[in-house]
Amino acid sequence: MHQLLPLSDLECSARLGGAGIGRVVYTRHGLPAVATSRYLVREGALWFAAPPRSPVAKAVDGQVVAVHADRVDLDRREGWSVTGVGTCRLLGGTVAPFDVAQAWPGRTWSVFSVEVQRWSGRSLGEPVRHPVPDVLTPIPAGRA
Amino acid sequence: MTDPGLPQQPVWRTVLGDRGIGRVVFTRQALPDVVTVNYVVVEGRVHFRTAPDTALARAVADAVVAFNVDDLDRPGGQGISVTITGRCRLVAEPSPELHRRLEAWAPGLRDLFFVVDEAEVAAESVGV
Numbered sequence: 621m622h623q624l625l626p627l628s629d630l631e632c633s634a635r636l637g638g639a640g641i642g643r644v645v646y647t648r649h650g651l652p653a654v655a656t657s658r659y660l661v662r663e664g665a666l667w668f669a670a671p672p673r674s675p676v677a678k679a680v681d682g683q684v685v686a687v688h689a690d691r692v693d694l695d696r697r698e699g700w701s702v703t704g705v706g707t708c709r710l711l712g713g714t715v716a717p718f719d720v721a722q723a724w725p726g727r728t729w730s731v732f733s734v735e736v737q738r739w740s741g742r743s744l745g746e747p748v749r750h751p752v753p754d755v756l757t758p759i760p761a762g763r764a
Numbered sequence: 765m766t767d768p769g770l771p772q773q774p775v776w777r778t779v780l781g782d783r784g785i786g787r788v789v790f791t792r793q794a795l796p797d798v799v800t801v802n803y804v805v806v807e808g809r810v811h812f813r814t815a816p817d818t819a820l821a822r823a824v825a826d827a828v829v830a831f832n833v834d835d836l837d838r839p840g841g842q843g844i845s846v847t848i849t850g851r852c853r854l855v856a857e858p859s860p861e862l863h864r865r866l867e868a869w870a871p872g873l874r875d876l877f878f879v880v881d882e883a884e885v886a887a888e889s890v891g892v
Contacts, residue, residue: 624870641890643832643845645789645796652789652796654832656845656890690800692785697869699785701800744870 637661
């Protein structure tokens with residue numbers, strides 16, 4: 621039997637930022653809903669992309685959402701899961717600290733930021749590492 | 765040609781399989797929350813288990829949840845994400861099959877078994 625260990629906020633942020641694809645959990649018509657999404661962690665905020673006019677894009681502006689990723693090996697029974705909860709805003713007049721077209725090529729996206737107010741994460745059966753949080757390093761001015 | 769004696773399984777059924785890793789999406793104190801679980805499919809329904817003292821157990825009994833699984837490593841780079849939305853119910857008398865197939869991974873007495881009704885199933889393709 622493996623040990624279930626909590627992850628620190630820093631580790632949650634680093635693991636979520638390193639995963640790149642996960643899911644946005646939100647409320648739609650009063651019911652729980654989920655959409656698989658691409659996202660980034662940059663400058664202390666979390667950003668995700670959704671197709672314009674998709675159910676998630678229509679529901680989440682101004683709402684509290686959870687962004688979640690996990691990596692679990694079914695046969696080895698080990699892995700981790702991380703959730704960041706915060707208020708979500710549609711990217712409007714402000715500019716993302718990265719090139720959206722470069723980050724998510726191939727189509728037009730609605731881009732949202734999530735200011736994470738609460739992290740939670742667990743590791744099952746694997747050594748807990750303390751990664752260098754390079755995903756949190758701001759991009760130098762001029763490249764954004 | 766498809767053998768008429770073998771009904772074609774919908775794609776979402778093949779993504780779901782008979783066991784795997786999924787996520788229970790639920791509402792906790794009016795906010796969205798999500799927990800990764802291992803699951804099995806018994807009699808066509810998703811079952812998962814947890815401990816009585818978890819936020820998950822407290823929030824999902826007789827509540828509507830969304831249960832999400834995905835396969836993002838499909839040939840051609842096109843992934844599929846499947847979400848089952850329905851009421852989540854406590855299984856009053858878990859069968860021996862359920863006990864045998866749905867093992868607890870983590871320590872602690874995870875002796876509550878839940879089943880998710882399938883009120884709605886949505887499958888979306890995910891470009892990865």
